[in-house]
Amino acid sequence: MSEEFKVEIVNPEKSFLVKDDVSEVVVPAFEGEMGILKDHISIISFLKPGIIKILSKSGDENYYVEDGIVEFKNNNLSILTSTIFNLADMDKSKQQDLLKQAEEEANKTDINDQSKYLADQKVEVLKTLN
Amino acid sequence: MASLDDLKKRIASVKSTQKITKAMKMVAAAKLRRAQESAEKGRPYSEKMNNVILNLSNGISDKENAPKLLSGTGQEKTHLCVVMTSDRGLCGGFNSNIIKKAKSYFVKILDEGKELKIITVGSKGNDQLKRVYGDKIIENISFKESKNANYFDADKVGKMAIEKFEAGEFDVCTIFYNQFKNVITQIPQAQQIIPLNNEGEENSSEESYEFEPDEDEILSNLLPKNISTQIFKAMLENSASEQGSRMSAMDNATRNAGEMVDKLTIEYNRSRQAAITKELIEIISGAESL
Numbered sequence: 358m359s360e361e362f363k364v365e366i367v368n369p370e371k372s373f374l375v376k377d378d379v380s381e382v383v384v385p386a387f388e389g390e391m392g393i394l395k396d397h398i399s400i401i402s403f404l405k406p407g408i409i410k411i412l413s414k415s416g417d418e419n420y421y422v423e424d425g426i427v428e429f430k431n432n433n434l435s436i437l438t439s440t441i442f443n444l445a446d447m448d449k450s451k452q453q454d455l456l457k458q459a460e461e462e463a464n465k466t467d468i469n470d471q472s473k474y475l476a477d478q479k480v481e482v483l484k485t486l487n
Numbered sequence: 488m489a490s491l492d493d494l495k496k497r498i499a500s501v502k503s504t505q506k507i508t509k510a511m512k513m514v515a516a517a518k519l520r521r522a523q524e525s526a527e528k529g530r531p532y533s534e535k536m537n538n539v540i541l542n543l544s545n546g547i548s549d550k551e552n553a554p555k556l557l558s559g560t561g562q563e564k565t566h567l568c569v570v571m572t573s574d575r576g577l578c579g580g581f582n583s584n585i586i587k588k589a590k591s592y593f594v595k596i597l598d599e600g601k602e603l604k605i606i607t608v609g610s611k612g613n614d615q616l617k618r619v620y621g622d623k624i625i626e627n628i629s630f631k632e633s634k635n636a637n638y639f640d641a642d643k644v645g646k647m648a649i650e651k652f653e654a655g656e657f658d659v660c661t662i663f664y665n666q667f668k669n670v671i672t673q674i675p676q677a678q679q680i681i682p683l684n685n686e687g688e689e690n691s692s693e694e695s696y697e698f699e700p701d702e703d704e705i706l707s708n709l710l711p712k713n714i715s716t717q718i719f720k721a722m723l724e725n726s727a728s729e730q731g732s733r734m735s736a737m738d739n740a741t742r743n744a745g746e747m748v749d750k751l752t753i754e755y756n757r758s759r760q761a762a763i764t765k766e767l768i769e770i771i772s773g774a775e776s777l
Contacts, residue, residue, distance in 0.1 A: 367535060369638040369719050371528035388699055401539060402699040403708055426709060428539050430696075435535050439638060439712075 362395045362432040364411060366420070368441055376413055382434055383410040384427050385482075399430045404438065406459075406479040419444040421455075421486070423479060444486070456483040491762070494755040498748060505744035511577065512737035519670070519730035525635065526667055526723040533720040536713050540683070542696060543706055554703070556649070556710040559682030560658045565602040567657035567681075568592065569648065571664040571721055572612030573729045574631050579736030581665060581673065581729055582611045588675040589663045593620060604657055608644060608722075636722040638715070645715030652681055664721035665728035671735050673728035680717050683710070 363377040382393045385407025404425040411418045425438030442451070459479035462468070468476070544557060570589045572582045589612075596603050606626045607613040613627045626647070630640050648660055660681035665673040698705055 365531075367532045369529060369532050369641075369716060370525065372531050386699060391699075398697050399695070400697040400699065401543060401705060403705060426536075426539060426705075426712075428535070428542075435539075437532060437535055437539070439642075 360395050361414075362434065364434040364436070366409075366436045366438065366441065368438055373438075373441060376411065376415075378415060379411055379413040379434075381410075381412040383408075383412075384436070385409070385422070386427065393427075393429055393434060395432060397429050401426070401428050403427070404436075405475060406482050408444070408482065409436065409441075421447065421482070424475075447486075452483060452486055456480065459483060491755065491758055494751060494758065498751045498755065501744050501747050501751065505741055505748065508737045508740040508744060512734055512741060515578075515730045515734040515737060519727065519734055521635075522723070522727040522730050523667065526727040529720060529723045533716050536709075536716050540706075540709060540713055543698075543702060543709065544683075554707045554710055556652070556681055556714070557683050557706065560655075563601065563658050565604060565657040565659075566596050567604045567606065567648065567651065567660045569606045569608060569644070569660065569662040569718070570612045570616065571662060571725050572607065572609035572615075573725070574610050574629055575729075576611060577736065578729050578733035579739075581732035582609075582615065584673070584675045585663050585665055586612060586615045588677060589616075590619075592661070592663075592677055593623075606644075606648075636719070636726045638719050641719035641722055642715045645711065645718050648681070648714060648718075649711050657681075662718060662721050664725045665732075667724050667727040667731060670731040673732055676721075676724075678717065678721070680714050683713070 360380055361378050364374070364379045364382055365372065365376075366374040380394070384391050384393065384402075385405055386402045387405050388402075390407070391402065404422055404427060406423045407421075409420040409422055411420070421442045421444055422436075422438045423440035425436055425441075428435045428437075459476055463473065463476035463480050465473075465476075568589060570585060572585055576582070593603055593605075603620075603623050605616065605620055605624045606628065607616060607624060608628045608630075610627070610629045610631070613624065613629075617624060628644060628647075630636075633640055651657060652660065659679065661677050661679045663675065663677055666676045668674055
């Protein structure tokens with residue numbers, strides 16, 4: 358029996374990625390990183406800024422996301438996100454842009470704790486990429 | 488009967504109108520393809536989002552304390568209507584259809600003695616509504632600068648609606664838009680987004696989910712997003728409908744102009760011949776009298 362399952366990433370504009378030979382996906386869930394293998398229990402969770410790692414036969418892929426929802430059911434993993442970038446396509450200047458934006462957001466004083474936390478997360482993740 | 492010169496001028500003018508409508512039709516057709524594509528691509532996201540929320544709201548244990556965006560404020564006194572129209576005209580019945588649908592809803596609301604607030608998206612809707620419902624319009628948003636419908640704009644509208652909801656400014660929110668069926672058919676839609684109207688709840692799965700963190704927190708995060716998503720979907724459908732509607736309207740206009748040119752040309756030729764005949768008769772009868 359194969360140990361593979363299907364993953365689908367959609368953003369509001371289009372279906373971003375569909376792969377059906379995935380062996381493991383690591384997502385930055387809100388309460389910590391979460392590795393998902395085949396036959397995981399059905400779960401719904403949401404994402405904080407971080408890196409999605411997709412491990413598959415045809416090669417590993419890494420994506421940077423800022424938010425989103427994951428749903429895993431019957432060996433179908435759906436990831437809904439509004440901001441996603443393939444790390445392979447992301448050059449330094451793009452990273453710097455995002456980092457600058459995130460830092461600006463994190464330095465705002467009039468935001469609530471949760472958005473502050475999320476902005477800090479963004480800064481942290483983007484810094485580790487450089 | 489109009490003189491030959493007048494007829495000539497009219498033919499030229501109708502022909503140039505035809506050129507314009509033909510060009511507009513071509514442009515609309517090209518835009519339509521793109522808009523239709525993005526409307527179709529955007530569907531999976533809103534469908535998935537709806538599914539997740541459906542599963543979540545079925546799994547929620549404490550229905551009494553569910554977030555207000557899902558269960559409502561418990562009353563239906565103030566209605567907010569978001570009427571989504573285009574920024575440009577010359578697109579057939581596109582805008583009037585939405586307005587007609589919205590107006591009949593407004594009348595119903597006001598007859599029931601409820602309060603009405605309107606947000607118009609797109610300037611054409613505002614133009615048509617402000618005459619009768621001017622005092623009810625609380626906001627007018629227009630995305631003239633953005634070329635295509637994008638999520639960022641939708642999010643702005645969504646956030647505004649949520650802000651107003653949390654401030655207790657309204658109890659029920661409905662959006663009006665045209666659903667794209669095909670090039671000649673667009674169906675005006677009224678969709679209630681706050682509180683969430685779960686249609687077809689029956690086909691939910693038996694399976695239970697694990698939630699991380701708990702349901703309430705996920706729901707309170709997800710529901711605002713869902714509202715933006717629904718608005719975005721409406722915007723995509725709307726832009727596809729607008730182009731479709733414009734295309735068929737301009738197609739009709741081009742055809743009508745063609746018919747008119749034919750008619751005028753026949754009239755022009757007839758009167759030209761009549762004039763020649765008249766001259767000939769004059770010459771012949773002149774020669775005979777000699």
